Amino acid sequence: MKKKITRMQFTARQICEVINGKLEGNPEAIVSKLSKIEESDNSSLTFISNPKYETYAESVTAAVLIVNESLAVSSKQVQAVIRVADPYSCLSKLLDVYSQAGQGKQEVAEWCHVGKDTILGNNVSIADFVYIGKNAKIGNNVTLYPHVYVGDECEIGDDTILYSGVKVYPRCVIGKRTIIHSGAVIGADGFGFAPQADGTFQKIQHVGNVVVGNDVEIGANTCVDKATLGSTLIKDGVKLDNLIQIAHNVEVGENTVMAALAGVSGSTKIGKNNMVGGQAGITGHLVIADGTKIQAQAAVIKNIDTPNKGFSGTPAVDAREHYRQLAALKQLPDLIKKIAQLEKKING
């Protein structure tokens, strides 16, 4: 079902933007290779800079022909002409883009959808049933497993792996060397609604996105919602386990790790190098200091200002204080009996 292909596809419009020229003809003409003027065909990008080749302007076949600002192009086999001050100097710029985006071997399956103007890096591997929207940018060596969805205008950094069924909503950005496991959802709408007088709720539109850093790992079925405005941030080196909820506008600092089923409510900022236990919760609009350790099933409901401290309990308190309370609670049933005896003694 898969075939190795070499795909280097740009539209005339994309090329025109890169070299900042003036476009004539079909802006959607598709170029899949760079050719010398004498070898150009209908999928070629070629150019005329040296006057001795100007006669080709009458006969050349090309998808896109780059010429200077005045040369008349009478050939009917040219789909688009881009005019620039100096065609030759544009070449190195184009060669850079070409070498970055177009020369590698790509393994792109037959049944995958790659939207218009989406750029695929070198050596990408895209499986059957992958859907990539429009204007997206897939970096070099990216691996997209079956049933991955990447929305319009997303960017996926080099060497990143999205396992089967990962969903990335439009306009989200994923860093380099990041791994996202099956079923994780990046960029769903935040849970924000304005209560109305009649008891209903009006949806607050979320126009932000999610930005995931480099060297991040996100577990299976974990959800990171997009920001209302701006970005929900998962910083470099963060490791999120499975089934975690990260709400809109949250920021998770570098190298913080979170265990499964933990949840963070909207707009909370978690520092660097935090460790958050499984099923722990952190309410919204808090700031949590660097190096904080939050134990499993704890519920943090206040800011944590001092770094490198441990917290546990619901609501979470200093972990040692919490252990003291738990130890005291254990003695409580006996204590109640003892007090009854004391009372008897006193009252007679």
Next chain:
Amino acid sequence: MKKKITRMQFTARQICEVINGKLEGNPEAIVSKLSKIEESDNSSLTFISNPKYETYAESVTAAVLIVNESLAVSSKQVQAVIRVADPYSCLSKLLDVYSQAGQGKQEVAEWCHVGKDTILGNNVSIADFVYIGKNAKIGNNVTLYPHVYVGDECEIGDDTILYSGVKVYPRCVIGKRTIIHSGAVIGADGFGFAPQADGTFQKIQHVGNVVVGNDVEIGANTCVDKATLGSTLIKDGVKLDNLIQIAHNVEVGENTVMAALAGVSGSTKIGKNNMVGGQAGITGHLVIADGTKIQAQAAVIKNIDTPNKGFSGTPAVDAREHYRQLAALKQLPDLIKKIAQLEKKING
């Protein structure tokens, strides 16, 4: 990958049901337009009501021809004949259905599976890799993102959006203007098993469904299980955050909101305008009054009869009582010391 198409497809059998006629010929004959008898072709639905057109019965070409109960149809180019008392009066009924289901522009991708006898509304947008089963009904202006699965006999209301990877099991019903985020699963089997003498469990078949109301929003990777019998109900205006579990036969009342990672066990009825905090749990077979506020990580294990009250703790109690207990618990370590001193004094 996408193409604008105008699709109005009905089978002879579907049309026959609408007008309650008697079918002769091929019940699967497919009609894609309504034509005057003199312009009919092999994908047309046409009819003869006026006697002056009866000679067409010998020569007309049609997918489906509607005639009165006695007219002999000798043309070999008619795939199916439907006989009714009054062909003309059936027309307005058919025009209604036609105008509702068939005239709009639809954007249906190339690689999507639409099962037999499924009706697509006007102006639907169906992406690549969407799978819709048989006998389903997709309303007007519905948007189905890539990798959506809609099982056999489901109904999706007008203006509803299912984001990439939403799964709706067969026979479930989703209302109008409802939004369901990626990875949410509607209608999986409830978790019900009959314990056997040997320690194993026998699966209890779940033959019910899920009915989701209008103006509902369901978060990413949230699960709503189908009922054993009858329906699990998510009423109008309900907002469910990500990663929530709603078990079989639960009822969630109008405009109730629930935060992420909350869970509701089987057969519990939650009133209107409840607010359920993150990671809160509600056990099975309970009734929760309208306007109840359940705090994050609380565990409700008893009915709540009085409306508009707050609950917290595991197990949940009145929220103010819970705070009093927490405040007292804080004092407990010191209290233990104090009692030891008192004891010494008394006994000492």
Next chain:
Amino acid sequence: MKKKITRMQFTARQICEVINGKLEGNPEAIVSKLSKIEESDNSSLTFISNPKYETYAESVTAAVLIVNESLAVSSKQVQAVIRVADPYSCLSKLLDVYSQAGQGKQEVAEWCHVGKDTILGNNVSIADFVYIGKNAKIGNNVTLYPHVYVGDECEIGDDTILYSGVKVYPRCVIGKRTIIHSGAVIGADGFGFAPQADGTFQKIQHVGNVVVGNDVEIGANTCVDKATLGSTLIKDGVKLDNLIQIAHNVEVGENTVMAALAGVSGSTKIGKNNMVGGQAGITGHLVIADGTKIQAQAAVIKNIDTPNKGFSGTPAVDAREHYRQLAALKQLPDLIKKIAQLEKKING
């Protein structure tokens, strides 16, 4: 979209392994039926054992021809020759494999990806947009709904159902009569990272797998991570509800049931016939005795050695002890007042 096909496909190499022969010619030659030498064609597996048929070696057409160790095969229409000591005795072995894997009716959709050397059992049903990797083995009567992903070298046992969107990572094994609901992820990487001096974490590769037993049911969006080494084990008869986290190297004993949103950390061994409540957590590296009942939202942080006991609370203690503490806690606010009065009396 679906078509009934009879598919029995083996490569010469696969056949050669089964009968332990010596292969000449194309190891990828594909056989789709077993034929008598006189009826053989270019998709046939056939053989010469009786000397009176040896002249066919000059003229026969076959995908794979099995002969003894010395017979010269001069036909150019034979794609692969397998030499064995006794061709006839190899036949019964091949017939066994053939009857198990090849004769049934299969319903395989048009748009599904079945990787190389994957064997499909009899009477499988594979929907559109299913992706099965290479060298996998799909048992008889298996049903794979749309958007299922089954990685390379997985094995799926007879009569098992994977609902829409289930993801099974490479090399995992699923038993017989097992049901896995939509969105469940089997075999994602365990959450294991080695902390580095600079605060970053280095990923620990997980080279193990998940082995799910027979008669298991796994709920929607539940995650079972693969082992670092060896296997994460979900034993026969286990029932897992929705949105559960089972970490790497965990073992869940026979007929244990777990309610939604529960989580088990790495390397914990849970006994048989346990009942784990919703949102309960069990930390890592523990051993839990058979017949243990863990209540909803409990957090088990120590081994449980005695079977058939109940536990609740965070951290979990014996359930009756926990109720005693909760009852005492209820009295605590009043107790504090009483002690203040006693103190006054004594000191005052």
